Amino acid sequence: MTTKNTQTNITEAKQTVSDKVAFDEMNTESVPLKDAPNLKDALKPKDTPSKKTPTKAAVLTALKNGKSRFISGEELSNQLGVSRTAVWKAIRSLREEGYPIESSTNKGYMLMQDSWLITKESLQLSLPYRYKNNSIYLYDTIDSTNTAARQLVLDGAPHGTVVIARQQTKGRGRLGRSFFSPREGIYMSIIIKPTFDVSKSMLVTSAAAVAVAEAIENICGIDARIKWVNDIFIDGKKVCGILTEGMTGFETGQIENLVIGIGINTTLKDFPQDLLDTVGAVEGDYSKSSLVAEVITRTLDFCEAPDDINFIDTYREKSLVIGKTVNVFKGKYKIDPDSEIPSRPARVLDIDKTGGLVVMYTDGTRETLTSGEITIRRTQE
Ligand code: BTN
Secondary structure: OOOOEHHHOOOOOOOEEOOOOOOOOOOOOOEOHHHOHHHHOOOOOOOOOOOOOHHHHHHHHHHHHOOOOOEOHHHHHHHHOOOHHHHHHHHHHHHHOOOOEEEEOOOEEEEOOOOOOOOHHHHHHHOOHHHOOOOEEEEEEEOOHHHHHHHHHHOOOOOOOEEEEEEEOOOEOHHHOEOOOOOOOEEEEEEEOOOOOHHHHHHHHHHHHHHHHHHHHHHHOOOOEEEOOOEEEEOOEEEEEEEEEEEEOOOOOOEEEEEEEEEEOOOOOOOOHHHOOOEOOOOOOOOHHHHHHHHHHHHHHHHHOOOOOOHHHHHHHOEOOOOOEEEEEEOOEOOOOOOOOOOEEEEEEEEOOOOOEEEEEOOOOEEEEOOOEEEEOOOOO
């Protein structure tokens, strides 16, 4: 196995890694959550005293009095006798000062102890009713959430089980690469028991990519783009990678479980200098729990209605590569940089209904890629 870090590689990868049920790499080095001291210091309200406008101060008091329950914008506006816009502006401003205020569609706002921390409680509050009782395994430090999720599958974990960690010591990327997973990132794996045909497995990863991009947009207000197959980019830098692994049943030989692993960088402070040209992070003042909950919800919603492939339109709109000239690494055009045979230049024409990449090579032949990697060429013809 090569240990090249996947984050150095802005190329794309194969979707589903077919696999055996018996998985023997489980070597979890988990640390109980109560032993997570460093995160407690993250994103505390800033020490600098600020002059609060009457509305801001009133909103803050109302949220504090709310004692860990959501209060709707309407309720706040009625209670304080100010407009909804004034409430929203006050919330935004309080957040800018570092107050950890969670928001949830239809429920409103809640002042958290520390929104930078993902807690089971804050996650459950942010999840819609239909997913509130899903099993969530939350670790401070673990080897790999995908590895843990696979073990959970072997132990009989149900569809929709989620494993989340704040740090991974052996984060795994595609093609046997490692995935640098320093503290304060978001590392999560979702267990899916597909009721749909295996041919749709590739679509689940595409759906997850759309889920992440849209969640970043909704929760963090940042425009995120997708580089085929499933990397998420902000301002030309990779902020998220997705590794989907399939597990076949002994008896059926069919893929019975998928583990969708999603790694989101939220800060670059621990990244080595040599990665900073290509790697970015979803930075800012937002609730990690809200972001995670939205990714889980959107991904699981796709599994409920796998025939609804409208999200592919969003995937296309958010694609970084349609219309671009790329290098294709596939088959004999090896991903290995030492390969004698170079990559093959092609123009990206489209993403098809199955998530495949439709390309045209320089000799005019077309192909729909369902696996392999691409890099965007620096000079576009
Ligand atoms: C890639 O870009 O090559 C995919 C990276 C996938 C990383 C995530 S982090 C959560 C889950 N656990 C892992 O070990 N890998 C995935």
